[in-house]
Amino acid sequence: MSETVKVTGTAALTQVxxxxxxxxxxxxxxxxxxxxxxxxxxxCWFFASVTILPTALxxxxxxxxxxxxxxxxxxxxxxxxxxxxxxxxxxxQQAAPLITALLVAGAGGSAVCADIGARKIREEIDAMEVLGxxxxxxxxxxxxLAAIVVSVLLNGLVSVVGVLGGYFFNVVMQGGTPGAxxxxxxxxxxxxxxxxxxxxxxxxxxxxxxxxxxxxLNPSGGPKGVGDAVNQAxxxxxxxxxxxxxxxxxxxxxxxxxxxx
Numbered sequence: 486m487s488e489t490v491k492v493t494g495t496a497a498l499t500q501v502x503x504x505x506x507x508x509x510x511x512x513x514x515x516x517x518x519x520x521x522x523x524x525x526x527x528x529c530w531f532f533a534s535v536t537i538l539p540t541a542l543x544x545x546x547x548x549x550x551x552x553x554x555x556x557x558x559x560x561x562x563x564x565x566x567x568x569x570x571x572x573x574x575x576x577x578q579q580a581a582p583l584i585t586a587l588l589v590a591g592a593g594g595s596a597v598c599a600d601i602g603a604r605k606i607r608e609e610i611d612a613m614e615v616l617g618x619x620x621x622x623x624x625x626x627x628x629x630l631a632a633i634v635v636s637v638l639l640n641g642l643v644s645v646v647g648v649l650g651g652y653f654f655n656v657v658m659q660g661g662t663p664g665a666x667x668x669x670x671x672x673x674x675x676x677x678x679x680x681x682x683x684x685x686x687x688x689x690x691x692x693x694x695x696x697x698x699x700x701x702l703n704p705s706g707g708p709k710g711v712g713d714a715v716n717q718a719x720x721x722x723x724x725x726x727x728x729x730x731x732x733x734x735x736x737x738x739x740x741x742x743x744x745x746x
Contacts, residue, residue, distance in 0.1 A: 507621070507702070508695050511629050514622040521627045528631035532593040533638075540588050540639050541646050547584060548647030549654040551575050572655065573670045576647035577682050578737075583730060584647075585639040586689030589632055590722040594697035597628050598718040601701025602711035610702065620702075629694030636690030637683055644682065677741045685733055689726050696722045 552572040601624065604610055613620045648670075656663050700718035704710035 503703075504696070504699050507625075507699050508691075510621050511625055511695055511698075514619065514626045515630065517622055521623060524623075525627035525630055528628050529634055531596070532589065532631050532635040535592040535596070536585075536588045536635065536639060537642070539592065540585060540643055543584055543588065544581070544643040544646040545650040547580055548572070548576050548650035551580065551647075552651030552655040553658065571669075572651040573648045574674060574678060576651060577644045577674075577678055579730070579734070581640050581643040581647060582636075582682055582685035582689055583726065584643050585636050585686055586693060586726050587723065589636050589639070589690060590693035590697070590726070591719055593632060593635070594693045594722060595715045595719055597632075597694065598697040598701040598715045599711060601625070601698055602704045602714050605702055605704055606708070606711060625694075625698040628698060629691060632694035632697075633687055633690035636686045636693070640682060640686035644679075675741075677737070681733065681737045681741075685730065688729060688733070692725050692729065693722050696725065 555571045555575070601610075604624070610620050610624075613623065652663075652666055655666055697718045700714040700721070701711075704714045
């Protein structure tokens with residue numbers, strides 16, 4: 486029993502080390518020439534085309550749920566005037582980056598993993614290495630950068646759509662005051678709230694792209710192995726995103742002081 490646990494733990498640490506190594510290789514290859522501009526533009530368009538509409542559609546009900554729940558809570562404690570600040574900050578700091586990253590990983594990342602995995606089992610990756618072409622620089626870097634760029638841009642879209650959705654449902658559904666909603670948001674929100682949201686989106690996009698590429702480069706064998714790798718990539722990305730979110734949020738709350746009323 487102990488030997489099995491030891492072997493499993495060693496295998497897990499090996500996978501973590503290989504993932505960290507690939508992340509470092511991607512970071513190094515980003516600054517090497519030649520940069521695959523055309524491939525990067527095509528991947529940006531692909532990521533945007535499969536995520537813009539779902540992200541906007543998810544942001545509306547998500548913002549509505551946050552606004553309705555916080556509106557009901559603030560009514561109970563007699564602090565309805567702070568509904569706007571609470572819901573908007575929750576959307577901008579937490580919901581927007583997570584929604585963006587989950588859809589980028591689920592829609593775009595799974596497609597990247599399937600594409601890289603198919604190339605791997607067809608031995609295209611091995612052929613590129615034999616020809617002296619670095620597959621990380623040629624295939625993975627453009628996809629990771631596309632995931633980063635689209636995540637950062639979609640994060641702004643989700644923030645706007647979510648805040649507008651929260652405003653609509655709070656004012657229309659719960660009878661809130663438009664002026665109080667906007668005034669409370671202006672009183673408590675600050676620029677670092679937006680910066681931490683964009684930093685989260687950037688890191689989430691990087692993690693989603695690297696994990697998808699890593700699992701695509703290491704399928705267990707055959708078409709079924711590629712399908713399993715896609716499922717594993719999505720699950721691993723989700724777990725890492727929530728862990729990173731906890732760490733970044735804790736650091737942000739320690740470093741950036743709250744805005745005084």
